[in-house]
Amino acid sequence: MSHNNNSKSRKWKFEFPDAYGIMFIFLILAAAATYIIPAGEFETESSGDGPDTIIPGTYETIESNPAGLLDIFSSIVTGLTSTSQLIFLVLIIGGVFGVIEKTGAMDAMMTKVISITKNKEWLLIALVMLIFSIFGTLGIIVNAVIAFIPLGIILAKSMKMDAIVGVSIIYIGAYTGFAMSVLDPLTTGFAQQIAGVPLFSGAPERTVMFIISLIVTMTYVIWYSRKVKKDQHSGILGNTPFPKDSSESDLGKTEMTKTHALVLLTLITGIAVYVAGVFGVFGETWSLTEMAAVFIMIMVVTVLITRMGVNQSIQEFMKGANSVLYGALIIGMARSIVVILEDGMILDTVVNGMAVLIDPFSSTTGAILMFVGNGLFNILVSSGSGQAAIVMPIMGPLADLMGFPRQIAVQAYSMGDGFTNIITPLSGVLMANLAIAGIPFTKWLKFALPLVGIWYVLGIIYLIVLVAINWGPV
Template sequence: MEKKKKWTLGIPDAYVILFMILVLMAVLTYIIPAGEFQREEVDGVTIVVPDSYTQIESSAASPMDIFLAIQNGMIASAPLIFLVLIIGGSFAVIESTGAIDALILKTIERTKNKEIVLITIVMILFSIFGTLGIIVNAVIAFIPIGIILARSMKLDAIVGVSIIYLGAYAGFNTAFLDPLTTGTAQQIAQLPLFSGIGYRIIIYITILLATILYIAWYVKRIKKDPMKSVLGDNPFPKYEERDDLNKEVQLTGTHKLVLIWLVLGIALYVFGVFKYGWSLNQMAAIFIIIAVGTAVIGRLTPNRLVKEFFEGAKGLVYGAMIIGMARSIVVILEDGKILDTIVQGMATVMTPFTSVSGAIVMFIANELFNILVSSGSGQAVIVMPIMTPLADLMEIPRQVAVQAYKMGDGFTNVITPTSGILMANLAIAGIAWTKWVRFVFPLLLIWTVLGIIFLAIGVMMNWGPF
């Protein structure tokens, strides 16, 4: 008799998790009343008019709307999806020259048995980019480098993602020089741009230090016993073991030129962001230029360039498409007209609290709301027009309200399955979302406790504009 195969559910794939959330949100359009705020444009920014919420006719999602939302999510996320594919292709071209491996192996050689020092340096660098808001979407491009670093140190993919992604978000959690999130929130709250920067830098340093210490603890733990890795006996699910990571390597002149070309390309993009307001499309164009220039420097034929580029892009299709899948959830909430109702509910809950407790409730509410809307600037234009008058009524300094929004937006980005960036990063590294949450949730709790302390201090010291 042939044995019957056992059917087991196993850990659901990221797409399965997102689809289940999508269906749940569609069901909620039948339960939560539809409503909307009036909106007006102020200095080129569309903001919500406080106290303008009204209930409207229900616009519940049909079964067809669920699947249309997936398509519309892909269309809405197209710039980011194609950016991921282009970055993947460009890095494949760079890696084909051996420049990245040579640089990392040289770095490992010079920091032998000093893993924590290397991790700290990399995290500080990415956190600085995070405070400027220029790396949060582009962080996907550097995950392969983080994985190579982690493999060379004989750690796991969790560490590889953490030193890049958590490093960047330790900075983005305060983003004291980011015009799109902190800048937009302060503009809506009618505060001077980037005011309150001194206290925000203190918050940034504390959050970064807590993050580095947490990862250092995890590194020491798995160094002592590799089986204590969250990933168990498969530390790099999408990558085969490599013996060449410990060999001596020569950083050639060609390697140096390729790396200089990469740095110049990224520097040009950073300059363009601040000087000309460049966005994702310009970043994609820069990475195409980097790929072509790398091929010239590395003497790759046009056919080899195309082959390497599409091999790299092909490897990121899963991660790129998941961005659109995550966006489909927001599409359902917006089309079902329940997003504004959820915001109105937040405002109602916050009203009865005292100044300190009200600031904390604002923060927690933003953490929860960010699970639905993971776009930082998108969240700012939805919640800040509501939180600003609420802060005035509850005698909460407006700087505190801005910081409650910013930390609420930043902190839960590291667990929310609706974040296309997070899900793409995990897909590239081959880490299941459930395993990532198991690793990062204690850190999220640490961040949250620190956030509550800093907000309470901000209220008590009457944190002013400057």
């Protein structure tokens, strides 16, 4: 009887669907669209080593090929298999960093930075942000910043600032690099792969944009931290600068040893070797397969240096891989949506429809609209690689029709994906960071929204310049 009463007293509560739930809803909508949107295709022309580009004005309708029930579910398998190379790369990198973190090398590096910048608070903020932004732009530590938030809080407490500063020097630092990615295989690399642009081409220009964006972001965070330093209660968090009492952590207390230094040197050397391979130093241009191989080599050398047992290293690798499994598989889930659109022969129809809408605008305005539109879409789908799988098959051909290189479309996607990550409540990483620090989301928005506005101004300026110089190669 009591069981029935409890059942009756339970009220249904709406829960916003998980990212996988959102992707599945999009998949169903895409399948339904194959019955509504006319099938069609463009004629394409080969451009040598680059992608086949569509020929403007050649779109024509063809016989429809709507998706059946089995097609919906088989597209998920097709999506996973077609992106398997990237999925395995994500799992391998996650596993390798699980091993590296176990050695204590990352924490020892932070301890060294804290020691070097003792009593130089602004230099400490700048250096910590620089380190995490480099990790972000390389795609090494993005979601994993959650593990370092307690360190940021401890640093902010020691400087008598507030929790927003603590989260910013770690999270904002990493996501500035992520938003202006230079060598992130999961966003820039994956988007270039889909668009048919040479892997990691345009790195010099992206590096310049990354440096400018980082300097501007550092200036904003330091401006806010100076304000709080003068009066700890004058910040956005008011009379509770640290809403959540964080217990003392071992983070930032590990002294640097020769072993730690060798592990970090191995990591840096491995990344440098891969970058050299990407630019053809060793003959053929390297791709994601070689990147995975290099990271496996980094792990093997790390295990030998630290004399970590084989069984323990495998356990730590599995823990690290498991920590990124969610993000890895969503790549294939997102790709399944495009599989349905392509097999249903409506992807070109979508591209043509968007081209008609954007046609009255200039190439520059078209690139900016791509950027802004992708930023809005990112509020709903905050998976960088998942988003690339959905939007780049549309944005690449759309760039052809608008008359600017696909490289610019990749940059518009990258910034659109990166900038709104720090304000979307659907980002698990953001909400986890705020929960650890005890910062209410509305309070965080007061700090982050002006920064996003600044980033958007910079993004628009970048795109204006890139379109003007016809930034390529394709």
